[in-house]
Amino acid sequence: MPEVIFPGPDGRLEGRYHPQPKRDAPIAVVLHPHPQFGGTMNNKVVYNLHYAFYNMGFSVLRFNFRGVGRSQGEYDQGIGELSDAAAALDYLQTMNQNARHCWVAGFSFGAWIGMQLLMRRPDITGFVSVSPPANMYDFSFLAPCPASGLVINGTADRIAPPRDTEVLVGKLHEQKGITITHTQIEGADHFFKDEEAHMAPMLDHVSEYVKRRLTEATR
Template identity: 80%
Template sequence: MPEVIFPGPEGRLEGRYHPQRTKDAPIAIILHPHPQFGGTMNNRVVYNLHYAFHELGFNVLRFNFRGVGRSQGEYDQGVGELSDAASALDYLQSMNQNAKHCWVAGFSFGAWIGMQLLMRRPEITGFVSVSPPANMYDFSFLAPCPSSGLVVNGTADRVAPPKDTQTLVGKLQEQKGITVTHEQVESAGHFFEDPHMEKMIGTVSDYVKRRLTENTR
């Protein structure tokens, strides 16, 4: 899988891009957890999400936010990281101009950034939010949420408690015109340590596969 360097708002951003051989394949970007708590594009959840989307036929890009790895700049409280995500999507779209479907997936802090990107980019047709930290960040900007998607968390998550995730999902499910699906992985913590990773990735894959099938009918 080729390493890529592409322009971001504060300099170069480092990523990994995994293309398909077929034309018109859907595209997806994967967003990593908090940069100040060890989050990188090589986080296990992010890595596994990346390959899950690729196996489903997507052209996939994951990347390091500013100040992480070889990405230039420094942490910017989520504001700059949202701009980084927009630049990553621009880069991915520039190489796949005929893609009919565009998805964003994020884990923890990355889920928060991904949902904000969703509000800015109407071309995003689906989202996956893994362990969204609804107890730490304000998700009230999702009014209305512009796209259907999946929220998945572990029932034993001590970083982002399930009750806060349930409250967030409840608010989203009240909105008309979209469907927000909520799945919980029994006994899984925030990071889906084994043996829960496989179940979480299977849940994501099943959901995305179902959505793609519905879109091709």
């Protein structure tokens, strides 16, 4: 997978870009967890989401937020990181100008950033939020949520408790015109550490959901 360096708002950003041969392939950007708690683009959930989207025919980009790995800049409380995500999407769209579908996927802190990016960019047609930290961050900006998507979390998540995720999904369900699909993986922790029992089912649910949405969009 080619390493890429692309311009961000606070210096260069380091990423991994996996293009498809089809010029009109859908695109997806994948966002990693909190930079100050060891989050990088090589996080296992992020890495696996990247390949799940690639295997579904997407051209995919994951990258390091500012101050992580070879990305320049310093952690900026989520404000700068949102700008980084917008720059990553700009880069991905520049490389794929014929793409008809644009998705954002994020894990934990990355899910929070991804949902904010969704509000800024009407060109995003779907989202996947894995383990969104609804107990730590305010998601009230999703009013209304502009696109349908999947929220997925583990029932044994102690970092972002399931109850808070359920409250978030409940608020999103009240909005007209969008459909939020909520899936919980029984026994999974925040990181889906058990490959067979938790990570694999999570990825299966993501793939099934995204494939269904793409099929519906072509009807």
